Amino acid sequence: MALRLLLWLVIAGGLAAGFAWAPLVPVLGATTHVLYLHVPAAFVAFIALGWSMLHSVLYLARRDMRHDDHAAGAAELGILFCVVATISGSLWAKAQWGSYWNWDPRETSIFFVLLIYAAYLALRGALEDGPRRARLSALYSVLAFVTAPFLFFVVPRLYASLHPSPILPSREQGSMDPRIRVCFDAMLVGFTGLFFWMLNLRVRLGALARRHAEVELEPPDSAVAAAGRGTR
């Protein structure tokens, strides 16, 4: 429980400090605050989709259903964090560019990522629970993740984009205000912790659901059946 409370504190503290203590980025003004939600959400979305791909590969190698639970849970959470990043980015775009959606290369990329992973969920929904669904989903997840680095990092840099990539300087440049850095890092760590906590719950729920299904499918108790035969 102490770890959970620490996680609450890291995110709540990061948010509060980001709003009340850290300065605003001059060109962004008050919309700087959106970044404390938007960038960590996009970061965790990518980590989640990578985690899904990793466990899909592990499932294909070991055929252990726990890897399928990890792959499915991570993909679901990846979509969730992608949606958070998209909505927060949209709100930011409205304030900065005057419109919620502009089909900017980065917006278009995230739209395609969402479509690709929505198809993953559709595939899982269309198949019955079992090794076949796990195998096909794992194959799809590996193929889907091949597109993710391309859509997250390459496409937005290939075309002229309104998206402000160099507004927050990289660590190497070292010119990010240290107070913004502290809040930003706290949110990155907090969101990553939140993702792994949610994933852990999702995996445990998956195992419980499978156990429940196995119990329901079990044939009647053999002892009872034997006793029934004995009375005839």
Next chain:
Amino acid sequence: MNGNGVVLGVSLLAWTLLFLYLVRLERRVKELEKR
């Protein structure tokens, strides 16, 4: 209270509610695992 304060308040409330929901869900999962 200015707009930033309202947004911060709503964000903290949403995070706290999500946190409490997850804590409750974890307790429920633990109970089910013990059965």
